Amino acid sequence: MASVSVYNMEGKETGKIELNDSIFAAPINEHLVHMAVVLQLANKRQGTQKAKTRSEVRGGGRKPWRQKGTGHARQGSIRSPQWKGGGVVFAPVPRDYSFKMNKKEKSAALKAALSAKVSENKLFVVDEMSLDAPKTKAIKSLMDNLETSKALVVVEADNKNATLSVRNIPTARGIYANSINVYDILKYDNVILTKDAVKAIEEVYA
Known part of the structure; x- marks a missing residue:
């Protein structure tokens, strides 16, 4: 021993x-x-981290400008991830680790x-x-x-x-x-x- x-x-x-x-x-x-x-x-x-996806951010329901003819890139919503104030792409959600x-x-x-x-x-x-x-x-x-x-x-x-x-x-x-x-x-x-x-x-x- x-x-x-x-x-x-x-x-x-x-x-x-x-x-x-x-x-x-x-x-x-x-x-x-x-x-x-x-x-x-x-x-x-705790697993309580949370961020909003583009579907959860308030606003962005209207297309910001028409599809063609503006000289801008095509956009469908001002709440897309590439916009300031837009949603997070793969946002963390509450989970059990x-x-x-x-x-x-x-x-x-x-x-x-x-x-x-x-x-x-x-x-x-x-x-x-x-x-x-x-x-x-x-x-x-x-x-x-x-x-x-x-x-x-x-x-x-x-x-x-x-x-x-x-x-x-x-x-x-x-x-x-x-x-x-x-x-x-x-x-x-x-x-x-x-x-x-x-x-x-x-x-x-x-």
């Missing part, structure tokens, strides 16, 4: 933890990882992203992040101790203070273990997980 070091909040190594190979040492399928990222970004798009992936594909993509971080030594496990109140300084100090400036901090589902503590750090993001996703894993250089978060991920994806 894959083994990584466990650190405390001071950044000192306190032991080792065995990771589930089916999750943290899985085959890296770049196609599925790319697909998962495109899926997440596409599903976030979302698409779906199979559950097994999503799971394989997430496992591949996590496995890549482990193989690159960019995944850190912290024994716990127990904070009495949101303290940005505590999380920033942890990141400095682990020598990482851009990190995804993953904590167990009930650790609200830890996620709130990350909010004021522009180069970090705090999420719960049940919200972990491929896009965030790839966006940030390093992933910092608590031991409870590792356990929660293994319970779901093992």
